[in-house]
Amino acid sequence: MRADLVRRRAALLAAVAAGVLLILGLTSVPSVVAPAHAVEPGYARLTLTELTPSTVTSAGGDVVRVRGRVTNTFDRPISTLKVRLQLGSQVRTAVGLRTSLMAPSSAFPVLTPQRSVAETITPGQSAAFDVEVPISGSGGLQIEDTGVYPLLVSVTGVPESGGLMQVAESRSLLPVLSLPASATRATGFVDPAYGAGDARLGRDGSVAPDTSAPAALTMIWPLAATPQLAPGVLGGETEPVRLISDRLAESLKPEGRLGAQLTALEKVAQPDGPDARLRDGLCVAVDPDLLVTVHGMTLGYVVSEDPSDPRSATVPGTGQADARAWIAQLRSIAEQLCVTALPFAQAGLDSLSTIGDEQLSTTAVTGAADIVDALLGIESARDVTIPAVGTLSNAGRDVLTSQGRTGAAIASSAVEPAATDALGRYRSGGVGLQTYDVPISAALGAAGTRPAVPSIMPSWQQPDLRGESPVSRRQSALAALAFPMLTVPDSDDARRGPVTGRSAFVMPPTYWSPTAEDSAALLGAADLLLASGTAREVPLRDVAGSLPEATETAPLVTPGDTDPLVAKGFPISSAQAGEVRSHVALTSQLKSSLVGSPDTVTTPQAYVAPLYEDALRGIATPETQTLNEARRLRTMRIEAVSSTLDHMRQAVSLLDPGGRYTLASERSPLLLIVRNDLALPIRVEMNIDAPEALNVGELGVQEIPPMGTRQIQIPTHASTSERATVNIAMVTSTGVPLSEPITLSIYSNAYGKVLFWITIIAGVLLVLLVARRLWHRFTGEPDPADEDRPEPDADEIRLASIPYQQRLDLTREDPGDLPPADRKDP
Template structure:
């Protein structure tokens, strides 16, 4: 008891004092500094994984298990023993028991010896009845199937276990107040477009993917194919489909839909992208070179992509859909970049993309963070998610960009850009207060210091948090092919979910939903009403887990144990809730005081280094966009040209696999590769706008002679720049106020200069900058030869010529005298 109370006190202290903080650099889950944040070292300790047991099949009366031997040695004396704990009262208790040792399962069933030996690499199935465990009807039990045996010459000992939650059939139901339920099924996948893509006129650029992993998921038997089939069948023709479809919604990643639509038009698979710019090369240097980069292979998934997109359009048109952030990006990391347009692309474009591609408008003003919580920095930026009056579908984001640039242009007029340091740009306005409130779905233990009524909390003006059960969310996160560690989950109950089989985790998910609904069910005579149960599974949910959740939800609706709640109603505060929230004052953020966010350390949070790199690239993309000029004769906008570069940054901040213990390092590596590839492209684009100096020394015939320099532009749109200079005291250079360089062209810029007369040479530094002072090109140094230097040089040259002439005449005279003296 003391241990339990102590744990609760520690958890309470952590909740108040240990919000998630980013580390300086990414750290491996095996690093001792963070290993305990991923998995409690005291949870299921010393559980072998090379010899164990996996769930194959289960029903109300029995389970079928597969005993496997991956140890490399023969195993003998194998016995499987079913065990159970007491029925769980809450989802939090069930999750904690799943993480405890074998002693937490004190009730034994009938042991089942396998007989014989199990060779290395061999498997054997065994059927175990659950009746001997004396399970009571209508309860949820943590079950454990423990394997014992002797490996090689060792004695008999404890081997692996298989654990799950198991809900028994309910008996006679009492009159009660049942909760509303709303099930949200995510539909997302990593999108591996080769980084460095840029926009093209009139159409999308050719799609180049790094691999066929997305095509495999879209093909028959693939995860995305089967997941969509499972959802569509359950909500149209499955048991109790009519009610289920009212309370179910498909949360779709717009980046996935956009990529699949492009795949349907044909694509290429290649590990690299052809260079955007071609550097000058001498003929002799090109001899024997490889020439163009590998063009790649034609993709094989176009037909499957088109077929899947058609089925998704039909499903979306028949039911509820909502947009995930673009590429399922971590909104907290995106907000930390402090780049307005990156955040707007993350939350503002998605609904328009889904409506354009699928033909059905998704629910508006609903944001679903992949990590289950938002920071205060992200909450204030969520005003950009307001779809009220959005024109992105009709005009695209470029119209919004141009309008914003036009509004800020007067503030930037008259700035002095003559020095090497860039001027401080005017402060960009923050996100506006939404005209219609924005609802963000977060775990219920991630809000504590803001006004809250039932499951609605006010995070900022116009920004409401709609909470779902945190324990249920954490348990559901640990399902699917890549089980995740929820950053808001209690670290005491964190363990490597891969210790249990995917099917066992799927059945656990279905039982957890039933337990969460039972937890909220209230007696009929209570004045209090039950809170709704929002079911939000892992981002990379698979078909078996989705089937378990859909089946459990449909069963609850059929049994009148719950009522369906459409998502639009689930996220809309009732009038009484809204009035109560409006009456409570919302205190402004206080330095050092955290009011909401992750209550525990989140080991998957993006590091400071990654956020810094993303921020730098987003800002340079903004600079690159601002320096270009739209041209009516070119069917390409400057925002459209740089849009794919912003999407690269968003994809680098995807949270889809980031919180998976088994895939975290691969996700970190993918972030690094994408940011590296995007950086190289930005450098190439930057290098394509440059000054070409006139050799090492520029010699002027007179002090009034102009200085000439060539400015070139390799971009597909004209560039409006300023020529900025830096020189020694007393040097004055009169440069043009505006340098307009045509698309894929060059221009000669003429300058006049008043240089110090007492110096033979003057060093000048020149570079191109945007009209608001941001440097564009690499600075170039030129040396200007003054008139005094010219005279001095001519004098020295004349003396040298005279001296050489006299020496030559003297030598010729001596030679002639010598010839006359010879006989």
């Protein structure tokens, strides 16, 4: 009971304080704006369902209409619910686009009359409201000039056992392009023929758009996703395409994050449509890694149950059909709209500098455009690099210079020019810089299904969006897009002007998620601004062509109030950079030893390409400001690539014959069998360590067929029959060790020098004995060796003269006719 009483008293005090603020209507704004909401948490939730017009124009009527719904999230009824609109002062800076949404209620001095919503709503119950207020004049929003204004929708009520308080609110921005007719303003009209007046004020009191200094509009439309291909999988269609999850399949659906964006872009890309100027000022920025992944999905794919293990179990993917439809739709759009390439997998330039591998930098920067062109069948816009994090360090700039890139688009908070340029273009070293405002990027990223906050956005500039409805977030995005066109900077002193000048280079976060409604509204607003004359389209190719001409120098800096590690795109550590370098070097060596031909299933380049790409995916800029997950993914990819490279080395092996090997003769070859489990032939060499007694001949480079074995004959010459221990190691033709060495005990039937001399002596004796017998035969002298042989008798002499067949017949008829030595028992 006591705790309940304390809570009630606290609520009553808060209600009294809120009531006093509402009555006083304070107009002062603190010098440092911080999140300060007068809403008591847990009472109600306010959801906007409509705000029209989204951009105030002279042709859009003279009222603003807001529809919404109030839901009781308290555990007790809330009564006397009323709603009103409040308007703040015109936003003058890009930072104000975000901080104005964080200001207290006192920063919204214009108050419209309250309108009743409901007498009482019980817990969980909702009540709808519909409010219309005049744009100008008393009782309305009192807007008298063009620009962007913060708008607060406030709901007050009386919770049970409490007092009157603000129970819910919604904050948004209202862009005013022009104003409709007003009798009050008409009294101030001055005919140009009789004097000088406001050139934009019409006779009927309408206010025309300010077209005195049209902003240069270049709108980038990023299409990107966090890397989804599983690491350590070889390419060339030799293995199934493997993803770490099936999230991308949902995103590619027509109603998904990436599918909805193409639906909106497709309408703009119609060649016979009315949006020709918008098409010229719009450029689709595509992550090549996304295209590689989607292309792989079109071939059929699987999802890994353990992404850290390249050989883990998998389940079939579900998005093949959606992937085919999405990439076909993008190809159709790319034929009509400008397309440029983001760095591959959003690889951080600082990480590329730390790794220091030229081939990797080329793939990430220059090769990115080649991949986009090949997969979409177009010629993309080049020479303007768009780092994902929005900053550029001196090391990152040197990477661009080494790749011949002459331009980059970065945040205005990442430079400190001595004097501002009219179009926000500067020079740092040999790279021209096009700047853009991060608060505008943040407002665009806040729209959609999953708000995305740029990592270099200081927390004090980022409002809490958890309670804001999609309509209010979309409305703020529209106003932020219009802000550069509706706000003309002070041109009296260039040093005081904004860094971006009159440039409206619009760069949303690369991982943003606008819905189809968000995309259509943003593109429609851009088209309206171009048609009104407050903006002029500037194609990205024109921006690229003008950046080398930038003259104002601007030192590169780390944006203030941000984590330097985050501001540089979470660069890789020196230790992990060393691992990546060794992986890239080993991959290159293996690729050079592989053999490609028209008969092979793929090429060496395509076979190992995913391993190079995995190195870039490992240094991808994190999607959020949370680095723990980025660290985990980076480590996972590095370890998976290491595992695959080790598996490739073990896949080519010598089959051990068992340790003991006997040569049939002293010159018999040593027979070995080599197995190759890779999908391509590979060239290998043998490093043989043998004793002097076993001379091993030169074998040279051998080519081992894919997915099979080959018997290799190693020429040998044994000079002894003693056991010889031979160590055999196999390496690629580029010197990479393969599998494990084997050790053989070699035995030979050779007897060495003793056998040689015995053979020579025996041969000499045989020749002498033959010569002796021949000598005695030719001279007619009896051979002494025949002296002990008895003389033949008459029967033996007679038998010797009988032919063999006749003698055989005599044996059969009467063995007694034969001499005793030739008789055989029957």
